[in-house]
């Protein structure tokens with residue numbers, strides 16, 4: 001096993017610890033943010049944004065992003081053809097390379113939740129008679145009233161959202177489906193319509209249909225260098241491998257499905273084995289997620305994770321697997337980080353505000369060192385500015401924060417908020433996205449210019465427009481989707497302010 005290098009090393013040299021990543025209120029005073037934002041707006045292209053955001057979530061599969069996004073754009077422009085689904089994609093490639101993740105990520109970006117996908121596990125429809133589960137039994141059959149078809153118009157509509165009428169439909173592991181199901185699918189792909197057992201129809205003209213399959217995956221694995229990870233240094237080899245994998249996939253598909261079926265697929269996308277660089281990015285994402293999880297779940301008992309370079313290298317090495325792709329990495333993180341941490345939390349071995357250093361020890365073990373124990377009294381008594389024109393929420397939080405000994409300032413507009421900000425210099429600001437005279441994200445960015453240490457949290461009842469979401473990501477603003485629990489807000493503020501107060 002070759003030592004994975006560079007990207008993580010670069011990160012470590014810049015000495016960006018996880019803690020600063022999460023806690024820094026983006027003190028980037030060196031660049032004038034307002035100009036930057038103006039530029040971003042002028043250049044704003046929604047498709048570009050969606051592509052970039054999808055690529056951030058599905059690492060190292062640029063072909064997939066590039067192929068899928070134009071179909072969504074076509075739908076959003078009202079130019080999708082009638083009488084067929086908006087797009088039909090067959091996703092091929094080795095296990096754990098992001099096929100299913102792509103659809104979940106799209107669901108999150110379009111509808112606000114990974115769960116907004118109508119998913120059919122084709123493994124459940126291997127026998128001819130099981131297809132009735134999918135479309136319901138015809139009238140006259142015993143028990144036809146009790147069989148609730150899996151695919152109904154109602155279920156299809158339920159995975160859309162008020163922001164986007166495009167539904168995502170996933171037929172997972174299509175190679176396992178019985179031939180009768182493939183025939184059924186043929187109608188869906190061809191006409192965009194499925195006729196149910198009770199003779200009603202389901203319309204897929206506002207759907208993207210994804211078929212995933214590991215057809216050819218075994219041959220693909222054999223084709224890939226069995227000894228090493230996929231160092232991107234060998235660019236030529238990689239391009240070569242890409243086209244080899246594609247042709248393996250295609251010939252497996254042609255062997256399994258009829259030409260009519262294959263003809264109705266708009267794009268066949270072959271997912272690539274993940275490179276060491278991609279796995280390293282995925283690892284970093286998981287560690288950031290873990291820290292965020294600690295912050296929201298533990299609230300005032302939360303702590304700061306520190307996972308140094310050597311440890312990350314170790315996790316990468318353990319978690320690299322040709323056979324299982326990033327799944328192996330997920331398992332490794334669970335085994336070496338999440339589980340041991342959970343045990344320590346459960347047995348009260350980590351005091352609030354501590355720095356938990358995950359150090360590489362001997363014998364393939366990680367030593368968990370709890371540092372700064374006993375320091376950091378969790379956020380003293382912060383002053384919090386709450387800007388929202390929802391009076392009920394204002395009053396509710398006011399009471400709660402007063403009970404916790406915090407000072408709460410409230411404003412119902414951006415103008416009012418700016419005045420309070422100047423006068424009282426609060427530690428944290430909780431800003432509603434929709435304000436009568438502006439928007440909370442831009443207000444937050446403005447606040448950071450005079451108070452770079454301030455914690456800004458954005459609340460919203462809708463999905464943020466892409467440029468605002470990008471701003472939140474850039475400035476590390478947590479976004480709370482309404483409705484949320486009051487304890488979520490309190491915990492966010494407590495956990496994020498605690499270490500800052502401790503450092504001061």
Ligand SMILES: Nc1ncnc2c1ncn2[C@@H]1O[C@H](COP(=O)(O)OP(=O)(O)O)[C@@H](O)[C@H]1O
Nearest residue numbers: 057058059095096097098099100101282326327
């Ligand atoms: N390209 C990727 N980018 C980010 N995470 C990934 C990627 N590929 C796999 N993963 C991680 O591995 C898990 C399994 O991936 P999945 O998409 O279900 O694999 P498959 O290709 O077999 O459908 C995902 O939940 C995600 O955490």
Ligand SMILES: [Mg+2]
Nearest residue numbers: 099100101212
């Ligand atoms: Mg999958």
